[in-house]
Amino acid sequence: MRYDLSADGALEKAVNAVINAVPDIWLYYCYNAEYLFYPFCGTRSVGEMIAFNAEERRFTIMTYVVDLYADDLEKFPKAVSLDYAHMDRSGYYALARMKPGTEWPEERQLDFFGGLRWRFEEHIADSSRKIDRVALFKSYIGLELRRNHTFNEPEYNTYSCEWHHNLSAAIMSFRTAKAL
Numbered sequence: 001m002r003y004d005l006s007a008d009g010a011l012e013k014a015v016n017a018v019i020n021a022v023p024d025i026w027l028y029y030c031y032n033a034e035y036l037f038y039p040f041c042g043t044r045s046v047g048e049m050i051a052f053n054a055e056e057r058r059f060t061i062m063t064y065v066v067d068l069y070a071d072d073l074e075k076f077p078k079a080v081s082l083d084y085a086h087m088d089r090s091g092y093y094a095l096a097r098m099k100p101g102t103e104w105p106e107e108r109q110l111d112f113f114g115g116l117r118w119r120f121e122e123h124i125a126d127s128s129r130k131i132d133r134v135a136l137f138k139s140y141i142g143l144e145l146r147r148n149h150t151f152n153e154p155e156y157n158t159y160s161c162e163w164h165h166n167l168s169a170a171i172m173s174f175r176t177a178k179a180l
Contacts, residue, residue, distance in 0.1 A: 069177035
């Protein structure tokens with residue numbers, strides 16, 4: 001299947017088309033050179049993680065992009081090595097996500113930053129610096145992914161439910177290292 005991801009808004013259009021084509025199922029979206037990493041992934045399936053989350057009446061699993069890079073850039077000039085991958089562990093932090101047009105924070109919503117995108121921020125566009133992404137979610141007709149990796153349904157953008165914290169997952173990614 002051919003699809004021009006360089007077109008303006010291409011990712012959101014593709015994900016939203018899939019959401020509307022297959023409502024009421026769990027979906028995961030990512031880019032090339034990204035890998036889902038979650039609690040007990042060595043012994044549990046993604047389906048088991050989703051089942052646990054669904055028992056908690058949650059329809060999303062918040063994910064955070066963690067940057068990976070090869071240990072030796074002379075040996076691996078494109079910064080990718082699955083066998084010698086290093087995880088960037090510097091400068092991860094979160095800021096309150098503000099309600100549009102106000103000085104009030106959104107409830108249970110934060111914007112997360114860090115890793116290579118933080119350390120090399122002068123080379124990263126402002127719109128690409130966030131590392132939080134609701135990449136694993138249950139679809140329904142009318143749900144829309146927005147440009148900033150959030151949804152039009154506010155509850156889908158929360159890191160926890162009202163009664164307790166929820167599990168989250170990481171998207172281990174070589175994308176930033178490759179781009180730099």
